[in-house]
Amino acid sequence: MFGLTKKQKRTAISIIISLFLFALSLIIFRFFYDISGDNRLIAKLIPIIVWFGLYIFVGYELIIKGFKNIYNKQLLGEDFLMLVASLGAFGLGIYNLFTSNITEGFEEAVAVVLFYKVGQLFESVATEKSRQSIKELLDICPDTANLINNGESSEVFCEEIKVGDTIAIYPGEKIPLDCTIINGESSIDNKALTGESLPIEVKENSILLSGGINLTGELICKVNKTFSESTATQILELVQNATEKKTKTENFVSKFAKYYTPIVIALALLTAFIPPILFGGLSTWLYRSLSFLVVSCPCALVISVPMTYFVALGKASQKKVLIKGSCYLETLAKAKTFVFDKTGTLTKGEFAIKEILPNSKKDEILRLAYIAEQNSSHPIAKCITDAYKGEQISGYTHTNFAGFGVKAVSDKDEILCGNYALLQANGITPTENKEGAIYLAKNGYYVGLITIEDSIKTEVNGVIGALNKENCKTIMLTGDTFETAKNVSERVGVNDFKANLLPQDKLFEVEKLLAQKQPNDTLCFVGDGINDAPVLTRSDLGVAMGALGSDAAIESADVVLLRDDLQDLLYARNISKRAVKIVKQNVIFSILIKCLILILSFFGITNVWVSIFGDVGVAVLAILNALRV
Amino acid sequence: MKKIFKMQNVDCAHCAMKMQNEILKIEGIISASVNFLTQRLTLEFDDSIQEDVLDKARKACKKIDSDTEIIG
Numbered sequence: 001m002f003g004l005t006k007k008q009k010r011t012a013i014s015i016i017i018s019l020f021l022f023a024l025s026l027i028i029f030r031f032f033y034d035i036s037g038d039n040r041l042i043a044k045l046i047p048i049i050v051w052f053g054l055y056i057f058v059g060y061e062l063i064i065k066g067f068k069n070i071y072n073k074q075l076l077g078e079d080f081l082m083l084v085a086s087l088g089a090f091g092l093g094i095y096n097l098f099t100s101n102i103t104e105g106f107e108e109a110v111a112v113v114l115f116y117k118v119g120q121l122f123e124s125v126a127t128e129k130s131r132q133s134i135k136e137l138l139d140i141c142p143d144t145a146n147l148i149n150n151g152e153s154s155e156v157f158c159e160e161i162k163v164g165d166t167i168a169i170y171p172g173e174k175i176p177l178d179c180t181i182i183n184g185e186s187s188i189d190n191k192a193l194t195g196e197s198l199p200i201e202v203k204e205n206s207i208l209l210s211g212g213i214n215l216t217g218e219l220i221c222k223v224n225k226t227f228s229e230s231t232a233t234q235i236l237e238l239v240q241n242a243t244e245k246k247t248k249t250e251n252f253v254s255k256f257a258k259y260y261t262p263i264v265i266a267l268a269l270l271t272a273f274i275p276p277i278l279f280g281g282l283s284t285w286l287y288r289s290l291s292f293l294v295v296s297c298p299c300a301l302v303i304s305v306p307m308t309y310f311v312a313l314g315k316a317s318q319k320k321v322l323i324k325g326s327c328y329l330e331t332l333a334k335a336k337t338f339v340f341d342k343t344g345t346l347t348k349g350e351f352a353i354k355e356i357l358p359n360s361k362k363d364e365i366l367r368l369a370y371i372a373e374q375n376s377s378h379p380i381a382k383c384i385t386d387a388y389k390g391e392q393i394s395g396y397t398h399t400n401f402a403g404f405g406v407k408a409v410s411d412k413d414e415i416l417c418g419n420y421a422l423l424q425a426n427g428i429t430p431t432e433n434k435e436g437a438i439y440l441a442k443n444g445y446y447v448g449l450i451t452i453e454d455s456i457k458t459e460v461n462g463v464i465g466a467l468n469k470e471n472c473k474t475i476m477l478t479g480d481t482f483e484t485a486k487n488v489s490e491r492v493g494v495n496d497f498k499a500n501l502l503p504q505d506k507l508f509e510v511e512k513l514l515a516q517k518q519p520n521d522t523l524c525f526v527g528d529g530i531n532d533a534p535v536l537t538r539s540d541l542g543v544a545m546g547a548l549g550s551d552a553a554i555e556s557a558d559v560v561l562l563r564d565d566l567q568d569l570l571y572a573r574n575i576s577k578r579a580v581k582i583v584k585q586n587v588i589f590s591i592l593i594k595c596l597i598l599i600l601s602f603f604g605i606t607n608v609w610v611s612i613f614g615d616v617g618v619a620v621l622a623i624l625n626a627l628r629v
Numbered sequence: 630m631k632k633i634f635k636m637q638n639v640d641c642a643h644c645a646m647k648m649q650n651e652i653l654k655i656e657g658i659i660s661a662s663v664n665f666l667t668q669r670l671t672l673e674f675d676d677s678i679q680e681d682v683l684d685k686a687r688k689a690c691k692k693i694d695s696d697t698e699i700i701g
Contacts, residue, residue: 064695310665
């Protein structure tokens with residue numbers, strides 16, 4: 001039923017029964033039980049006994065806990081405070097009954113414990129809900145693996161397995177440790193890790209990351225990393241530790257809570273004793289001081305702030321956005337400067353042919369380039385051979401001129417493929433000239449050229465556009481030449497770029513930007529985690545994307561985008577902004593309401609019922625607000 | 630020695646904080662963290678108190694909230 005735990009169900013049922021009995025007693029004693037003029041003791045004992053019975057029935061757990069608080073010297077514990085408030089109200093009820101024949105106090109006593117229970121149930125359900133949201137992620141790692149020893153397989157705890165051990169992974173099992181396949185073929189579902197729903201085909205020598213699911217075939221693998229260093233464990237650790245880094249707001253709230261409760265209790269005591277001495281009217285002032293006690297717990301605040309962050313972290317992790325701590329939500333929400341590494345972040349890090357000139361000889365040029373580059377494993381060569389769709393050509397001998405290009409010779413033809421200098425060195429002058437192009441010549445004559453580009457990720461324009469629109473500074477860092485960098489930065493849409501950077505220069509540039517920015521602004525660096533660990537660490541907020549398998553990136557980044565999709569950056573930013581906004585609302589709302597209630601109840605304008613709302617109602621509203629993230 | 634324990638019925642965030650502080654008071658505990666969200670207790674402790682560390686941690690948690698359990 002509604003996904004409640006056993007304990008929650010029990011509490012819910014007891015609350016429903018209590019509410020019913022409470023309403024019943026309220027009606028009976030308000031409308032049908034008249035004790036004015038009846039001075040027999042029994043007439044007074046009946047309401048005392050009925051209300052006290054109900055009080056015990058509703059609040060026995062609280063009462064026990066409250067007394068335990070005394071025993072454990074936790075006198076600022078909320079259970080204890082509620083116990084004092086409710087017992088005080090009850091005592092007041094008895095006093096009123098004997099002095100003025102009214103029963104004011106009994107109802108309040110029961111209401112305090114009853115609604116306190118309602119609030120706790122709400123809190124517990126909401127907590128459970130936010131826990132559920134990360135449960136899927138916590139479940140990615142098995143506890144045991146099948147260790148192969150002398151040809152026999154035995155189930156062993158993952159922690160006991162060493163690097164170099166051989167393990168078997170059967171179909172349907174999760175991959176327990178990072179390993180390399182030594183025998184077998186299968187397909188792997190990495191959805192839990194990357195969000196990618198298409199299975200990946202793997203065979204001998206493929207590297208497996210822990211956390212994936214082996215779908216079809218039995219695999220024998222050699223372990224590459226111990227359990228604690230394996231991918232899934234690292235991710236788990238990251239999520240588990242995420243809530244331990246306290247945010248500024250949380251620190252403020254716990255400081256506030258530390259002073260708020262003792263101050264309110266002191267006020268309650270003062271209210272109970274000073275005015276009666278001056279003006280008399282003990283029971284009125286006692287009643288008012290009980291109102292104070294009821295709002296003395298800053299629960300709404302203490303609960304809703306971390307709760308909001310939990311929900312945000314949980315939701316983000318469902319989207320494969322791992323945020324390493326609640327504090328980074330606050331940093332990301334404030335970020336106004338976004339620095340991007342080019343390769344792998346804005347561009348795919350894969351090369352593609354941009355244009356072939358002259359276009360009329362396109363097929364011929366591509367064919368010649370294929371002949372020349374077919375044996376090379378360089379990424380640029382690969383993009384040419386991939387683009388060639390014709391039949392295989394063989395019979396050429398290749399000579400490599402490192403830094404210049406390739407010469408391919410057969411009995412009929414001599415093909416040159418390389419940069420401008422290569423052709424010139426062979427006495428050929430290309431009729432066209434393009435920055436960074438690959439030139440082709442056949443039998444001493446220039447044929448044409450191919451320009452290559454690193455293709456820009458499809459989602460990049462939208463993301464950069466959205467950031468620019470919100471007046472964020474967007475800056476691209478790259479090791480490319482000025483010309484290439486300028487070209488890419490225009491196509492991507494960033495405000496600014498820095499070219500010709502070596503990895504160590506990137507750190508220097510980021511330092512410079514950090515020094516330039518406004519004090520309130522934070523700088524967010526987005527990289528693919530390769531070679532930029534120092535920058536990730538140095539920036540206010542380091543975001544590593546598609547970083548799966550790179551320990552350095554996972555370790556040094558504050559936010560890890562497991563999917564290789566820059567849109568997740570916007571998602572992370574939006575959820576951070578939303579969380580921060582909701583936290584602000586909750587903090588302001590609950591502090592204001594509590595202060596207001598304290599003032600109003602001091603002057604007797606509001607009663608204990610309003611205080612109960614101020615305690616439980618505000619907590620419930622704050623929790624509901626937190627779940628909105 | 631470092632060990633991780635599962636917990637049950639950690640119902641309120643600031644109780645988790647209090648439990649952590651209470652556990653840190655135990656002699657021989659080097660570091661302790663109670664994770665409210667994942668309901669996990671991570672303890673780093675001196676080997677000499679290995680035998681009764683769990684009992685002591687349990688007691689410390691119960692002091693704050695008697696419903697909370699540590700599963701050893």
